[in-house]
Amino acid sequence: MATPATTAAHAPGASEDTGLWSWLTTVDHKKIGILYLYTALFYLMVGGLEAALIRTQLAKPNLSVVSAETYNQLFTMHGTTMVFLVVMPLSAAFFNYLIPLQIGARDVAFPRLNAFSYWVYALGGLFITLPIFFGVAPNGGWFGYAPLSGPTYGSGFNMDFWVLGLQILGISSLAAAFNFITTIINLRAPGMTLMRMPMFTWMSFVVQFLVILAFPVITAALFFLQFDRFFGTNFYVVQAGGDPLLWQHLFWVFGHPEVYILILPAFGLVSEVLPTNSRKPLFGYNVMAYSGMMIGFLGFGVWAHHMFAVGLGPVADSIFSLSTMLIGLPTGVKIFNWIATMYGGSLRFPASMKFAIGLIAMFTIGGISGVMHSSPPSDLQQTDTYFVVAHFHYVLYGGAMMGIFSGIYHYFPKITGRLMNERLGTWHFWLNFIGLNLTFFPMHFSGMLGMPRRIYTYDAGQGWELFNLMSTGGTYLLIVAGLVFAYNFFVSRAKGAVAGSDPWGAPTLEWSIPSPPPDYNFAQIPEVTSRYPLWDLKTPDRTAGLEHSHGDAGAIAAAHAVPVHEETERRTAKELGIPMPVNTIKPFMVALGIIVMFSGLIVLHAGKFPLAMATMLGGGAFMVASLYAWLTSPLE
Amino acid sequence: MTTASAGAHEAHEHTHYTTTGLDNKKIAIWAFIGSECMLFGSLISTYLVYKGKSVVGPFPHDAWTSPAGQLFKPILNIPVTSASTFVLLMSSLFMVLALAAVENKGKPGYEGWQGSSKVWLAATALAGAVFLGFQAYEFTSFVHEGLTIRTNLFGTSFFTLTGFHGTHVAVGVLWLLSLLFIDIKRGLGPRDTINVDICALYWHFVDVVWIAIFTLVYLIK
């Protein structure tokens, strides 16, 4: 075990600069990861409150807690928030924090671009969220179907914020994806071959490709919508011959890969938690990696299963139905591999493990309902009903969120240097588990009984009352669970037991360095000889049967790499002679310029042409000038 | 490339170790180009899907008489666009010559104006600017002939697709001019190869997109 004394003295960020300016200018992937984490948890609260209002309105027939218009804004913002401002950024928090640590790197490939991604996300999040306080939040659904979202049927400012907000958030995701792809390809420590990467890094790698291939499609679709709304083009104008199905196709070509963007990082996290707490290597590592790639690839060939109801014809229906059933296979393979990982292991059940097992169970339910609506005849019964709502909450809440909670419990000690309270963690898990099933399981029934999605109220006597009341009750339970988590999070951060560098006896590189890690991560770059370097070091019998080999001698020399070891000393980068990127405000400024530029279009919609031009040109000039300053100043 | 990046290695004081021995920027630009394939794929798909769906003219390849009896000629001007296509194609040749000049600066065979990166960078940027000039001419003449981005589905999808391409060319021209500026200020040499190379890759990609657009939009009915 690590020497706890050294770590204790340096628990939570002692001696480091932690003022506001240091956060605004940081280019350290770990600090940026923490920024993502806090920001996304904040939006989780916002999205949760929206959900609570939605469910309160639906608790009983014909309630009028909120108006129909407010309801539209609430469900639109709930979906948009949870997808783009919560689950993706929570995943990004882990990408940032973990990828460099897991591959033995000192930072990401482009640290300033990384800061830029965060600031575009943070400011873009405000851009799309603040309008709700003025009653002009987006109100056309998280999928923004045209022409409902176009100028004719959505003439207010509401969908302006949605179109532009998503465009802004796309910039953030794309920039981050280029960065992580480069990081994973090019910054792995010597010996860290692709097939030795920790499974979280593998799944993240796949996700970055999904991002760079799926986001351009919605970018194009959003540009069309933007042009229709602001410049009077005809993309989605039916009278001019425009086809509303164009939006639907483009949106779902993006949308289905997007759901894998949401789930694969969570899969990656539990693939770290399960072997660690089973004290046994991941079962079928290769199959896990390849099935991740398969899911990513097939994910581009199933989109029209969201559109069976529009009548695509028997050929298209059959093809998309088959491909959808096919994609269930690699997904199912993962479930079996996790179970096989636990089988015969010496199991331990900290909160992270409970959530990981919870994911396996809950995602399976969501996967099964997914395969149910992969069949067009059966989907026609289910589409646009609460049955689909049940499906995607089992995969998103039961899958993605449970996986992320698992990851938070697992990595909290690495990030803060302190352990989370296990007793509260157990409470959180069970409240969450019961709450989520109470909320979402009844939706299968209300959906099958014909309750449509996106209605703000309903009449009594259709057999939906009990199920809705259960769902609302479950939601309140989830809020209690959330409060327990928040309490645990903040109290543990201040007073939790000191963790040491490797509290779980985990096998991968991030656990070989102090908690929290020093800014340079690794004083000496480790040379990796197997998939489980720390188990090789501490419990070699666990990994004796696995492949071990030394890498290229030239590479090892070039990287000044030394055999994998535990680093316990804490010295500054300067003492060690490690060049570090300098903090800079420029990425923030470029992000700000972009937001101002986009805001100009809102002013344009308000009919103030000169002011709009001034805003756009001003924002654009500010962006270009900041970018120029950024590119001409050295990194280190 | 390998020889060049090896040269860059010696020139830089503390070049960081990378797993593949390649430069980060080059991996990032290729990933970016991959992503751009999907962007232009979506734009081109949309254009093709809407081909022939316009309710009113003018049309790209066919004449149209408006209900008011006004005659509109087929709007695309193939000779002019062929010329601009040729110019863009030549710009790609200038670009590879610029890259070769930077990479081999001072080596035998790279003397005089033919081996000058300044000449070729300027030529590339100029060709790009001429292409943009052709596009500006094309757009204004279409507007005069009665086709704007709002007129019909053809106008909407045509101006959007070619406008996006033109914007990419414009960004490329600015990028080239910045390189030219640096070249004039301090001279570009072998250790700058990577920075010229990523610009060149972007530039050629924009050219390649035009190759597809020229055939799909202009030549095929």
Add this chain to the structure above:
Amino acid sequence: MSIERAHADHVHEHPTWKQYKWVALVLTVITAVEVWVYYTPFKDSPLFRPTLLAMSAVKFAIVVMYYMHLKYDHAIFRKLFVGPLIIAGCTLVAFLFLFGKVWIG
């Protein structure tokens, strides 16, 4: 799926000046043929579209292989480009089918 390190001794062939000019000539000739057939009666032949698509694909490939020196470069770049290109191409073709632009049977 292995990404090996590019060794300094592992020098790739590099296109030369002369080659670049040949490439330019070929591209120009193909472009000239493309425009030329547009003005011939061949324009109305059922083979017109496939021929033009083939010529444009050849030009595309030549620029990517020689000017973007993908042919001479590290395999990782090929993967980064060809993978997305295939997905983009398949999506485009799927759109043409879904919107009834191309018909089979």
